Amino acid sequence: MDDQDRFEIASSPHASSGRSNRAIMCFVILALMPNAIVSIYFFKWMALRLYAACCLGSVAAETIGCLIRRKKVTAGDGSAVVTGLLLAMVLPPSLPIWCALLGSIVAILLSKEIFGGLGQNIFNPALVGRAFLMASFPALLTSWTKPITLEAVTRATPLALSKFEAIRTPMADLFIGNISGSLGETSALAIIIGGLFLLIKRAADWRIPAGFIGVVILFGGLLNLANPSSFPGVDFQLFAGGLMLGAFFMATDPVTSPITKKGRWIFGLGCGTLVVIIRAWGGLPEGVMYSILLMNAITPLINRYTRPRRFGFKIG
Amino acid sequence: MTEKIPLYKDLLKGLWRENPVLFQVLGMCPTLAVTTKAVFGLSMGMATSFVLISSSIIVSIFRCLIPNQVRIATYTVIIATFVTIADLFLKASFPDISRSLGPYVPLIVVNCIILGRAEAFASKNNPARALFDAVGMGVGFTLSLILLGTIRELLGYGSIFGYEILKNGFEPWVIMILPPGAFITLGLMVGLFNMINKKSSKKKVC
Numbered sequence: 001m002d003d004q005d006r007f008e009i010a011s012s013p014h015a016s017s018g019r020s021n022r023a024i025m026c027f028v029i030l031a032l033m034p035n036a037i038v039s040i041y042f043f044k045w046m047a048l049r050l051y052a053a054c055c056l057g058s059v060a061a062e063t064i065g066c067l068i069r070r071k072k073v074t075a076g077d078g079s080a081v082v083t084g085l086l087l088a089m090v091l092p093p094s095l096p097i098w099c100a101l102l103g104s105i106v107a108i109l110l111s112k113e114i115f116g117g118l119g120q121n122i123f124n125p126a127l128v129g130r131a132f133l134m135a136s137f138p139a140l141l142t143s144w145t146k147p148i149t150l151e152a153v154t155r156a157t158p159l160a161l162s163k164f165e166a167i168r169t170p171m172a173d174l175f176i177g178n179i180s181g182s183l184g185e186t187s188a189l190a191i192i193i194g195g196l197f198l199l200i201k202r203a204a205d206w207r208i209p210a211g212f213i214g215v216v217i218l219f220g221g222l223l224n225l226a227n228p229s230s231f232p233g234v235d236f237q238l239f240a241g242g243l244m245l246g247a248f249f250m251a252t253d254p255v256t257s258p259i260t261k262k263g264r265w266i267f268g269l270g271c272g273t274l275v276v277i278i279r280a281w282g283g284l285p286e287g288v289m290y291s292i293l294l295m296n297a298i299t300p301l302i303n304r305y306t307r308p309r310r311f312g313f314k315i316g
Numbered sequence: 317m318t319e320k321i322p323l324y325k326d327l328l329k330g331l332w333r334e335n336p337v338l339f340q341v342l343g344m345c346p347t348l349a350v351t352t353k354a355v356f357g358l359s360m361g362m363a364t365s366f367v368l369i370s371s372s373i374i375v376s377i378f379r380c381l382i383p384n385q386v387r388i389a390t391y392t393v394i395i396a397t398f399v400t401i402a403d404l405f406l407k408a409s410f411p412d413i414s415r416s417l418g419p420y421v422p423l424i425v426v427n428c429i430i431l432g433r434a435e436a437f438a439s440k441n442n443p444a445r446a447l448f449d450a451v452g453m454g455v456g457f458t459l460s461l462i463l464l465g466t467i468r469e470l471l472g473y474g475s476i477f478g479y480e481i482l483k484n485g486f487e488p489w490v491i492m493i494l495p496p497g498a499f500i501t502l503g504l505m506v507g508l509f510n511m512i513n514k515k516s517s518k519k520k521v522c
Contacts, residue, residue: 099487110500114507178512 015262021118024254025078027203031194032085032249039089039183042147044095047183053097057104065113069314079118083107086126089184089245090289091133094139094145099137105128108298126257127289132157132158134289144180157181158240161284174239177292181241185286187212197260204252207261211268212247212275213238219276231280241274246288256296263306324450328366330452337460337502342428346420354477357465358477359413361458363406363421367398368430368457369450372438376446379439391434392425392447399424429457460505467501468492 040047062080066073069092074080087107091100107129112121134141144157157167158179172177177187184191220237237243242250251257251271258267271291278287328441336342346364351357371394375382382390403421406414414421424430433453466476472492474482491497 132491135494135496136489137487138490140487 001285002033002095004273021077021079024203025082027198027201028082028249029078029085029196032082033199034190034193035089035184035187035245036085038177038187039093042177042186043093043183044148046145046151047088047148048101049097050067050088050091050093050095050183053100054091054104055081055084055089057101058087058108060164060277061105061108062113063111066117069113069117073116074118077118080108083112083125083129086184086245086249087129090126090130090182090242091134092141092144092151092182094143095140099133099140106132118169121255122299123293124250124253127250127293127296130289131293145307147178147186152165152174157185157285158236159279162240163279163285168232168236169240171235171239174236179240180230184245185240185242188244191244191248192285195244198248198252204248204254205261205264207259207264208257208268208271212251212272214245215269215272216243216276219273223276223280237279241286243277246271246275246292250288250292251295256299258299258302258306260303260306260308264301266294266306267299270298321503323445326445326448327452330449330454330456332341332456332457335456335460335509336429336453337457337464338506340429340432341506343457344430344502346351346427347464348495348502350417350420351461351465352469352472352493353469354462356413356416356463357461357463358458359406359410360420360455361403361461364404364424364427364429365451365454365458367395367424368433368454369447371395371430372433372446372450373443374427375434375438376443376466382439384398387439388435391431393511395430395434396425408494416438429453430433464498464501464505468497472497480491 036047040051052065057078059075062075063073066075084104087104088100089105104306107125109131111117111123111125111128115121130141141213158174158181159167169179175188177190180187194202195209199206199209216237217234220231221234223231224233224237230242252269258264271288272292274291275287278284278290284290330336337344337347340346343364346360350360370389374394375391378390384454399422403414406417406421433450437449441449470476470481471489474480474486474488489497492501
């Protein structure tokens, strides 16, 4: 070290991974690419324009937000692009452009910039954007498109079909993504490839997806064993809907998830349990968004109760 | 007594600097609950202003007679009298609005702004000052409610005071007429209020 003569006092964390925000965001964008390509293959121009609108809207909103707050413009670090991509992936392909733009503005300004920018937000911005649109325009957010042929279908996603009409979608279609649904909930395979890339590069903590998916397998499996006619099987629970996207990309957001290892387990387990409960007994077919938002809300509490013991102090 | 404060200052402070909604953040229950349309905000504001002005004057007139130990109970009786008048008046003259406002008209009895002004201002000042203070606070409250109601009605229904403004191709934002819309809009309004105040106070220093 060249500046050993300097005595520095700083608060934790003291160990740095040496990776910038930008590098991590680049990993996330790369990890989202397989799913982006698959969804563009299935939904053609509809997907493309949604990605473009959400990314542009997010970056523009971030720039405006930073200018209003008179802070350095952080739009270049890629976090806004990640938010935009993730938001596009939780929206139905046929959504009008203005709606996507509004969603990205809400996602960035209302859930991120207002709380103080990157690292200060309580809730996952992309999910806040979707929740806002869902509450504002329920009809637009639940009209789905058939992949490849792009014809509008009134009958919804595999989860809704299973829940309300007891129709099970073939597993191969679910896995590859040849189903109607949001851009990011169609292909489980592409999400898993990207998610594993994130975990290997250690841009996301493996404990959250492990807890999240593990509890869905356990809890969902138990329900299926108890009553196979009303609760779908574990494979269906895993690959239908936004579970994979939520577990790998939404719940692992380093800003809105706990910082302790034990806390991350609790966070993942809580998300998974809530998803199964909402899917089994809730009024909605899918619960990944609300489960993650709810767990986001109690993240500060988890952090507080899982604080590691200081050396020489008693537990509690 | 210290130097005399001009009456108009009592009036003006309620409009902006000590605005009951934006600065004191009082009376949140009616503010958030009834402002789905501008006209509801207006009628709620008028009803509250009527009660506020009348009870402030009465409290101020009898301020030397009200025993200190039972003052809150006395204020409540005075306020409740005027709330009943307002409630019955609305029911008789504007039954539709009265039905839409629901329990929030009788609930004016427990509105913090009214009790707050009675306790903090009317019981310590003469009726003239109490009147000006109450008018200022009442108008400030009404204006905030109308603003909140206008924003929510415009985005939630595409109209203002029932007149359609946004027509063709406008998709109403359902969230604005739901409780989250009230919280979001009010939060942004308070934020903007603080931003403007900060800016103007900085200018004075410079």
